[in-house]
Amino acid sequence: MFLMRFTERAYVNYTEEDVRNSPNEAVRLTFSNSNFNPQEGHYLYNMYLDEYEYSEEVGFDGLMLNEHHNTPTCLGATMNLEAAILARNTKNSKIVLLGNPLPIFDNPIRLAEELAEIDMISGGRLVSGFVRGTGVESLATNTNPLHNRARFEEAHDLVIKTWTTPGPFRWEGDHYHFRVVNPFQTPIQKPHPPVWIPGTGSPETLVWCAERNYPYIFLETDPQGTQDMKSIYAETAREHGYEPGPENFGYLVRIHVQDTDEKAYDVGKGYMVGNIGVGRIPLPRDYASPVGYGSRSDDPRFLRLREQIRSDPFRVGGLDGAQYDSILDSKRWIIGSPDTVISQLREVLSFMRPGILAVWTNDGSISHEDTMRCLELMGQEVLPALREIGEELELTDPFQKEGVQPGLTRM
Amino acid sequence: MANFTEETISVAGGNLQVYKGGSGDPLLVLHGAGGNAGPRRYAQALAEKFTVYLPSHPGYGKSDRPGWVETMQDLACFYTWYQEQEGLENVRAIGFSMGGWLAAEMLSMTGHAFSKVMLVGAAGIKPNDGEITDIFIINPGQIRDLAYHDPSQVPEWDEMFGSDPTPEQTDQAESDREMAIRLTWRPYMHNPRLPAKLSRVSVPTHIVWGENDNLVPVECAGLYQQALSGSQVTVIPNCGHSPQIEKPDDFVQTALAFL
Numbered sequence: 001m002f003l004m005r006f007t008e009r010a011y012v013n014y015t016e017e018d019v020r021n022s023p024n025e026a027v028r029l030t031f032s033n034s035n036f037n038p039q040e041g042h043y044l045y046n047m048y049l050d051e052y053e054y055s056e057e058v059g060f061d062g063l064m065l066n067e068h069h070n071t072p073t074c075l076g077a078t079m080n081l082e083a084a085i086l087a088r089n090t091k092n093s094k095i096v097l098l099g100n101p102l103p104i105f106d107n108p109i110r111l112a113e114e115l116a117e118i119d120m121i122s123g124g125r126l127v128s129g130f131v132r133g134t135g136v137e138s139l140a141t142n143t144n145p146l147h148n149r150a151r152f153e154e155a156h157d158l159v160i161k162t163w164t165t166p167g168p169f170r171w172e173g174d175h176y177h178f179r180v181v182n183p184f185q186t187p188i189q190k191p192h193p194p195v196w197i198p199g200t201g202s203p204e205t206l207v208w209c210a211e212r213n214y215p216y217i218f219l220e221t222d223p224q225g226t227q228d229m230k231s232i233y234a235e236t237a238r239e240h241g242y243e244p245g246p247e248n249f250g251y252l253v254r255i256h257v258q259d260t261d262e263k264a265y266d267v268g269k270g271y272m273v274g275n276i277g278v279g280r281i282p283l284p285r286d287y288a289s290p291v292g293y294g295s296r297s298d299d300p301r302f303l304r305l306r307e308q309i310r311s312d313p314f315r316v317g318g319l320d321g322a323q324y325d326s327i328l329d330s331k332r333w334i335i336g337s338p339d340t341v342i343s344q345l346r347e348v349l350s351f352m353r354p355g356i357l358a359v360w361t362n363d364g365s366i367s368h369e370d371t372m373r374c375l376e377l378m379g380q381e382v383l384p385a386l387r388e389i390g391e392e393l394e395l396t397d398p399f400q401k402e403g404v405q406p407g408l409t410r411m
Numbered sequence: 412m413a414n415f416t417e418e419t420i421s422v423a424g425g426n427l428q429v430y431k432g433g434s435g436d437p438l439l440v441l442h443g444a445g446g447n448a449g450p451r452r453y454a455q456a457l458a459e460k461f462t463v464y465l466p467s468h469p470g471y472g473k474s475d476r477p478g479w480v481e482t483m484q485d486l487a488c489f490y491t492w493y494q495e496q497e498g499l500e501n502v503r504a505i506g507f508s509m510g511g512w513l514a515a516e517m518l519s520m521t522g523h524a525f526s527k528v529m530l531v532g533a534a535g536i537k538p539n540d541g542e543i544t545d546i547f548i549i550n551p552g553q554i555r556d557l558a559y560h561d562p563s564q565v566p567e568w569d570e571m572f573g574s575d576p577t578p579e580q581t582d583q584a585e586s587d588r589e590m591a592i593r594l595t596w597r598p599y600m601h602n603p604r605l606p607a608k609l610s611r612v613s614v615p616t617h618i619v620w621g622e623n624d625n626l627v628p629v630e631c632a633g634l635y636q637q638a639l640s641g642s643q644v645t646v647i648p649n650c651g652h653s654p655q656i657e658k659p660d661d662f663v664q665t666a667l668a669f670l
Binding site for chain 2: 024029030139142144145146284285286287290291292
């Protein structure tokens with residue numbers, strides 16, 4: 001099993017009132033950057049990088065980063081910069097980017113160059129994930145939401161071709177046009193850095209990933225619904241001549257550990273102001289999912305699944321409104337002493353069977369001190385236990401898989 | 412009141428939904444980004460004197476979108492095709508908001524689309540001082556609040572907005588909004604090259620604006636007047652973005668005087 005550590009790198013020095021006073025009471029997109037203090041940013045960026053470096057030290061296999069725009073909930077506005085620093089300052093962990101929001105790039109060749117540099121500096125430790133980005137990413141970068149999926153697919157094809165086909169070549173697509181594609185720098189990993197795709201279960205993306213044997217990382221999805229999503233992936237995979245296993249799936253969970261259950265319970269409350277933001281005010285629908293961003297497939301399998309995703313109380317109007325205790329009761333967040341966390345995770349892993357576990361160790365207002373203790377306990381007790389559970393449940397990860405490694409293009 | 416019929420014709424390989432009513436010379440009415448509200452009171456009044464054609468733009472209402480209609484210029488091309496096919500060239504026209512922009516694009520492309528054109532709260536030209544409201548980051552309720560200066564003076568308010576939309580109406584509104592996003596996303600609601608191209612226009616043009624337009628600033632009336640030589644401007648006081656709905660009597664009077 002591949003164990004990677006994640007945090008969204010939140011900025012929380014603002015009040016609920018600040019959010020209430022912002023256009024559309026939104027904590028993303030239009031929440032004024034006058035609420036941001038770069039001096040605090042200086043401290044936070046360095047602190048978050050320190051925590052990632054320590055995560056390698058305690059034994060995580062991967063350091064996972066993500067990217068969002070116009071928001072205090074995630075300081076990773078240009079994730080590749082943080083990745084480049086980690087490429088230089090760490091030695092063994094994979095640098096897992098989940099992911100670069102492809103549709104927002106008008107120049108995917110530049111992205112291919114940046115990622116190639118990260119791959120070379122790190123000595124071939126890059127995992128290059130791609131995402132469509134939320135509606136906010138489209139709006140913040142003025143990318144037409146109607147073209148989101150088409151741009152995602154075309155930019156992906158262009159980046160992969162840039163990495164795998166000797167230049168120069170010309171690209172005249174629907175959304176991208178380049179007369180001379182020939183960046184001199186290419187990735188160290190051949191044929192290209194592995195591609196993993198995170199998401200909340202958009203059926204079209206599941207099919208797209210399965211066609212390519214790209215691992216799909218479920219982001220805090222409802223466990224029962226995840227089984228249906230996995231079967232959509234598996235069906236497509238079989239049509240393409242392979243049987244997917246744990247190595248094709250990942251799962252992201254908030255997991256926080258402290259010396260005692262009581263302490264962890266108190267500290268874990270800090271998650272509540274993480275990716276929802278201080279005040280936990282739901283984002284306007286036109287920000288999160290502008291008209292045209294979602295697809296209009298009428299495949300009944302897809303419709304059923306979409307309905308399931310929509311009705312997940314944890315996700316839709318759920319996490320913003322849900323009470324801390326009910327979230328913990330649902331076991332969607334795992335918070336406690338090492339023993340508690342290990343035993344709850346055994347259940348989760350047995351049911352979900354992911355080859356990749358993304359451990360969201362801290363967020364929101366959880367302090368640096370508490371985070372460091374959490375990471376220390378992870379290294380001392382939780383990670384070794386998870387590795388044993390992984391062996392016992394045969395949760396093979398993409399790097400352990402014999403033969404074709406998931407994440408490398410099949411099509 | 413004139414009877415309107417709803418018909419579907421085939422244009423450019425797709426179905427086009429058209430409301431048609433009245434008698435007399437043809438008058439082509441081009442709706443705005445929000446969609447085709449059908450033959451409202453102002454259209455009924457105009458149908459007393461003209462045969463009013465009120466099509467739903469491709470991708471709006473029950474009209475198909477030929478796959479190539481992606482931009483306002485594509486839409487203008489589509490409508491010259493429609494006019495040619497239906498024998499509706501050289502006719503009077505009114506364009507509301509985004510439909511005004513559409514009429515202006517057509518004027519910039521051909522001298523035989525229209526005999527007279529009225530542009531009402533037209534998008535298409537970037538204001539110098541204000542901004543065209545970004546309707547894609549606010550919800551339909553907020554758009555409506557900005558569109559009308561004084562709802563109490565809108566005679567058809569209850570009929571249009573009095574009850575909650577049905578699921579079908581909500582779906583239609585979403586799909587209309589999707590088409591607006593397709594057509595006007597970037598540059599938002601304007602074409603930087605339009606003013607220069609409008610200097611070719613020689614047909615009579617009349618520009619109408621609500622004095623209190625909160626969606627497309629009234630300064631754009633002056634910018635259209637500068638771009639269209641010989642054009643007249645009428646600013647309707649105490650009125651928002653849609654004079655034809657908010658002050659239909661004043662609007663119809665102005666329209667009939669010009670047309």
